[in-house]
Amino acid sequence: MSIYFLGINGIIGSGAFLLPQTIYKDMNLMSVFVTICAALTVSMVALCYADLSSRFTGSGAAWLYSYHAFGRFTGYELGIYTWFLGCCTYAAEIVALLTILKTLSPVFSNHAVYYGIAIGIIVLFTIINLFGRTIVKLVDNLSSAAKMITILIFIIIGAFFIHKMNFTPVIPKAATLGVGPYFKHFGAAFSVVFYMFTGFSFIPIAVAFQKAVGDWGYVLVIAGMLISVIGVAFAGSFNTPSLIASLANEHAMLPKWIGKKNKHDAAWVAILLSAIITMILITQSYLFLVSCIVLASFIQYVPSILAVIKFKHTNEFPNNGFKLPFSYVIPAFALIISCYMVTNFTWKTILVGVVVGVLAAVAYFFIEKDEKVEEKHQKYLSKMRNK
Numbered sequence: 001m002s003i004y005f006l007g008i009n010g011i012i013g014s015g016a017f018l019l020p021q022t023i024y025k026d027m028n029l030m031s032v033f034v035t036i037c038a039a040l041t042v043s044m045v046a047l048c049y050a051d052l053s054s055r056f057t058g059s060g061a062a063w064l065y066s067y068h069a070f071g072r073f074t075g076y077e078l079g080i081y082t083w084f085l086g087c088c089t090y091a092a093e094i095v096a097l098l099t100i101l102k103t104l105s106p107v108f109s110n111h112a113v114y115y116g117i118a119i120g121i122i123v124l125f126t127i128i129n130l131f132g133r134t135i136v137k138l139v140d141n142l143s144s145a146a147k148m149i150t151i152l153i154f155i156i157i158g159a160f161f162i163h164k165m166n167f168t169p170v171i172p173k174a175a176t177l178g179v180g181p182y183f184k185h186f187g188a189a190f191s192v193v194f195y196m197f198t199g200f201s202f203i204p205i206a207v208a209f210q211k212a213v214g215d216w217g218y219v220l221v222i223a224g225m226l227i228s229v230i231g232v233a234f235a236g237s238f239n240t241p242s243l244i245a246s247l248a249n250e251h252a253m254l255p256k257w258i259g260k261k262n263k264h265d266a267a268w269v270a271i272l273l274s275a276i277i278t279m280i281l282i283t284q285s286y287l288f289l290v291s292c293i294v295l296a297s298f299i300q301y302v303p304s305i306l307a308v309i310k311f312k313h314t315n316e317f318p319n320n321g322f323k324l325p326f327s328y329v330i331p332a333f334a335l336i337i338s339c340y341m342v343t344n345f346t347w348k349t350i351l352v353g354v355v356v357g358v359l360a361a362v363a364y365f366f367i368e369k370d371e372k373v374e375e376k377h378q379k380y381l382s383k384m385r386n387k
Contacts, residue, residue, distance in 0.1 A: 005144035034190055037337075044334035045301050048308045051324035055317040062300035063243075067251065068317060069307035073364060078300055079247040080360040081353075085296035086240030087274060091281035092289035093233035094118050099286065100225055118282045121230075125237035126275045131264050140238070143231030150224025190344070240278075241270035254367060291349040298341050299353065305335045 024031050052065045062082050067075025098118055101108040108114055128139065245267035248259030262268045281289065308324060308331045311317055324330055 001141075005141045030186075034186060038190055041334065041337045044330050045305065045338065047324055048305050048331050048334055050322045051308055051319065052304060052311075054319045054321035054323065055311065061243075062304045063247065064250065065307045066303040067253075069310050070303065072251070072253065073361075074303065075251070076247070076253045076364055077357060077360055078303055079243065079253060081296050081299045081356065083240060083244045083247075083274070084356055085293060085300065086236055086243055087277045087281055088289050088292045088296065090122075090233055090236035090240055090274070090278045091284070092286060092293060093229050093236060094121055094278070094282050095284075095286045095289065097121070097226065097229045097233065100222065100229065104222070115282070119279055121233070122237070122275050122278055122282075125234055126271055128234075129238055129241065129271050130262065130266050130268055139234055140231065143227050143234065147224055147228040147231055150221065150227070154221060154224075190340075237271075237274070237278075241267050241274045244274065245270040291346065292352055294341065295345060295349050295353045298338060298345075301338045302335065305331045305338065309335075 049061065053061070056064055056068065063075045063079030066078040095118075098108060098114055101117070108117070244254065245259040245261075248254040248256055248270070249267075258269050258273065259267055260269050309328060312324075312328060312331075
């Protein structure tokens, strides 16, 4: 149940509260159709991950799958990108939290107060994570339950305040001028929805509820937002260090000291390192962090989907549990639609991705390889191939 709640906190973030207005701006009521398309795409990617996770017992997800499918260097690069994604997500939710607080009081616009609170939250989460998983589970479970209750209240009460006049137009006028404009609007909305499903930010929903049911509704949703954003940030503070620790511990792709654990079985070096990078990232704008998250998500999805296709073709690493049905159909569709996101990236976002990749590649050649670990891995590969 704690793992289930961790998943909720990883997905339902501030986006569930803010982004509906942004999506509606691009596609009006057709945003429902865009949301369904994005949901189906994410579901197909999730099924690919489920298939891969049944093949391996190690931690690391995307980087581990790419490591076994395409080699050490590819796995290493994916690991760095996934860690970068985690740090960006962690930082984005902290920035989102401060954005909410700014709407409540102008004092939070003061740079000293803003960064003081942001750094204070990161330090608090770091301390909690250093004491292992027991406290992490408790905080995560409480925040997940609170946000689900808030969303259910909004849906149930909001159903009584639906007005028929708001159901026109179905498609925005600009999108009806031709196929090109339509797909431009669709692409803009799709990117935002896709981003929402990976977890992110809010305010218009609170205003809508305030107009419908009064000030108590506004207070309720604002409280739900704060809990939701804190929950996602906290989940990020827990998940992100485990990614870089797995790179060090699973196959020695990073120096062993990065994966070093304390008496509470917490990877304390990875936790501190992730906290430091996050503190640097909170100096950036929310939109910049969002664009980095979407890019990093794309970079980890595509190799993972390709890994599914490869393993199905070669019969390497058999499934031990869930097995993806319909042969290559689901991964093929997931790959095509995921690649569609490339058309919505700006050159600045792509540049950031290139810089991260190049820096990681340069560092790779200075990391001393553990020959014993590599030899053990080759024996493991040979054993699985013989199966």
